[in-house]
Amino acid sequence: MPKVVDHHERRTRIAAALLQVAADRGIEAVSLRHVATEAGVSSGMVQHYFRTKDEMMTFALAVVAENVMARMAGQPVAETPAAMIRALVIELLPFDEQRRIEGRVLLAFHAHATNNPTIAALLRENADQLRTYLAERIRTEQAAGTTTAALDAGHIATGLLALADGLGVNVLVEHYTADEALATFDAYLTAVLG
Amino acid sequence: MPKVVDHHERRTRIAAALLQVAADRGIEAVSLRHVATEAGVSSGMVQHYFRTKDEMMTFALAVVAENVMARMAGQPVAETPAAMIRALVIELLPFDEQRRIEGRVLLAFHAHATNNPTIAALLRENADQLRTYLAERIRTEQAAGTTTAALDAGHIATGLLALADGLGVNVLVEHYTADEALATFDAYLTAVLG
DNA sequence: CGTTTTACGTTGCAGTCGCAATGTAAAACA
DNA sequence: TGTTTTACATTGCGACTGCAACGTAAAACG
The missing domain is CATH 1.10.10.60 (Homeodomain-like)
Known part of the structure; x- marks a missing residue:
């Protein structure tokens, strides 16, 4: 050999x-x-x-997913619940070149997933993981009484992530800047978490 | 001839x-x-x-944009501001086959727009139109005092549309159903508009 | 030291692509 | 009625694609 x-x-x-x-x-x-x-x-x-090419694509997608997860897990513990959520979701917005690249690739894969079950399954797995993680942390805050949110934690997490997705896409196609997206996100956060 | x-x-x-x-x-x-x-x-x-193929793609995108706009404009006037916004944004969610197809195509074009200025410009134009329209209607409601929203109408409109985008994408890749997306959207609506 | 196994590099093939070029038929216009 | 203009259809070319088929060289193992 x-x-x-x-x-x-x-x-x-x-x-x-x-x-x-x-x-x-x-x-x-x-x-x-x-x-x-x-x-x-x-x-x-x-x-x-x-x-095969498909195997290569799938592997690349898994790499991106790992990177995103690692960045979010590496986030320091925040003081307030809102700050925590903010820090987590900011990681999903394309603020620097690295996240722009990942965002573009993820967007392309989402489009691809529309008629490719393998990729769809991979994306769904990661999204679920993210959503569960976020919902859990919100639930913890609710139990501790540190947030005023009366809504279901699952709905909040889903909404936050979907909003981050949508804002991210719009920033990627340059409908507005990442800073404007963040401002909008902040407005939503205060509305939901007080 | x-x-x-x-x-x-x-x-x-x-x-x-x-x-x-x-x-x-x-x-x-x-x-x-x-x-x-x-x-x-x-x-x-x-x-x-x-x-050219590009010309064909661009035309097709314009057709989709027109369809979406037409459907939104054809919406009857609603009783409450929340109902109005809800009716408008529901039109963006993939509830039936027609909107699923359009959603897939739009998603693909968004991915494409990431490195195609022509398509990016077309998408941006339509998004701006939509956002302006929605913001204007929210502003009207705010002036009439029929909504409790204290936030800037522009931010609200941007957030609502981004949320709809994000939810739509997630439904398209089947992370959850259109009904679940709508529930999440409703939770957001009540949080923001009261 | 010889054998075998792995890590590549090179080449080629069948298929698809966008697009140009050319041909043909039919209807409006003179 | 003859000419011109438009609406298509057919064909083919060069470029590209994924992938298989080979070839080669080097290192681990007996």
């Missing part, structure tokens, strides 16, 4: 190139050759680590 | 076929040949009415 190689590392590197291509030129520009060129490798190597 | 032909009608018919293909098999399946087949015409005819 040749050089022992970290498969996961190679796949991750290729996925990163895929995300770059998708963010730069749209997901329809994601081809084996383009990704290979972007990664600086041969298309044969890409084929070596991903048997 | 041959048979005098209604150009706009032909283009609209082709656009309808495009939307069908996009909704059925994803926007990446939209090719001159597929659209032509779906419309039951030759690809030469499609080329006759649209000089």
Whole structure:
């Protein structure tokens, strides 16, 4: 056998190139050759680590999902419940280049999921995870009496995430800036949590 | 000259076929040949009415935008401000097949707009129109004192539309049903408008 | 040290794409 | 009635796609 190689590392590197291509030129520009060129490798190597294009796409999506989750989990504990929610959801808005790229890719995958059950399932799994996490934290605050919100925590979480999704999309297509989106989000937060 | 032909009608018919293909098999399946087949015409005819694929896509998007606007404008005047907003935004949620198709197509175009200025501009124009319209109606209600909302009408409109966008996307990828989305939306409405 | 297994690189094939080019038929206009 | 103009249909070309099929070289293992 040749050089022992970290498969996961190679796949991750290729996925990163895929995300770059998708963010730069749209997901329809994601081809084996383009990704290979972007990664600086041969298309044969890409084929070596991903048997099909679909497998490559799915892996890349999983990478993005992991990144988002990791960023949210790495968030420090906030003082007030509103601040906590704000900090979490801000992570979903495209404020810097990294989040812009991820946002574009996620948007493209959402469009794709519309007629691709595999991708739809992957997206749904992550969204559920996020929603459950957020709802749980809201419930905790409600139990502790630190928030005035009388609404069902599940509805609040769903609404917050959907609002973040919608604002994110609108920022990505440049209907308004991330700051304006945040202002709108804040208005919603105060309305719901007091 | 041959048979005098209604150009706009032909283009609209082709656009309808495009939307069908996009909704059925994803926007990446939209090719001159597929659209032509779906419309039951030759690809030469499609080329006759649209000089480029891009022109065809843009036209189809404009058709969708018109449909949405027409449906919203055709909405009867509601009793309460909340009911009015609710009726308007419900039109944006994918409750029936028609709105599901339009939603899918719009979602795909939003992803596309991320790196296509022409489409981005078209989307932005429509979104602005919608937002202005909604904000204006909210302002009217506020002036009449028929709503308790203290927030800036612009922010409310932006938030409502973004929330509708986000909920719509989540319904399209089947994270939850349109009814659940509506429940969440209602919770938001009462929180904001009282 | 020889064998085997893995990690790539290269090439090619069948299919699809957008689009240009060309052909044909029919109706409006002179 | 003849000419011109428009409405299509057909064909083909160059570019691109995913993917299979090979080839090669190097390192782990016996």
